[in-house]
Amino acid sequence: MNSAEAVSVLTELNRVYPHTREDMNFLKFENPFQILIMTILSAQTTDVTINGLRDELFSRYPDPQALAGADLREVERIIHPAGFYHTKARNIVGTARCLCERFGGEVPQTIAELVTLPGVGRKTANIVTNHAFGVADGVAVDTHVGRLSQRIGFSENMDPNKIEQDLMRLFPREWWGEINFLLISHGRAVCTAKRPACERCVIRDCCGAGCKDRAD
């Protein structure tokens, strides 16, 4: 698939899912520190659950300095509903310490720096660069983006890193921040892993998979 075709596919998805970014409402109206922490906590959880923690968490720990000195058990209690609370508590306090010790109390702006923080992988780092700084430093390839990229024909590779390279080559930089949200929205609503609803897929005409990998 060439770049023009690929962009037209994303344009169509953007028409169908116009506010996919706003749907991640836990990311709204936050400073970079809070966006980073909320994104770490959001793994394997819903934004509704995460939003319920925000007020208590950030009224107690409004900045990296406060969170760096937090009592782990107190943090665990606050974030408990989000699941993985033991790991996540260690990660967000550890991240706060790293921000203070290595980044002057600021959130770094590159993926390369962000992924050195505990609990921050490429997915989280990409969301943070996008939402906190409006920077597209890459494309986060998670299971949804990988699966759809292969089905649609954006990439023929399996390795997430190679898929990311293909996507960056295929799409102009201004799309990089949107790819994740559009493909995830479409992946959840229509192009699911097991039984994709191709009959109501708006991009089925330009999809390379053509329902071949339907499980039924």
Place this chain on the structure above:
DNA sequence: ATCCCGAGGG
């Protein structure tokens, strides 16, 4: 029962 808008570790 199953799935999540992950990351880290072996």
Place this chain on the structure above:
DNA sequence: CCCTCTGGAT
């Protein structure tokens, strides 16, 4: 590649 970490929604 595999496994583990957890709660909540459906």
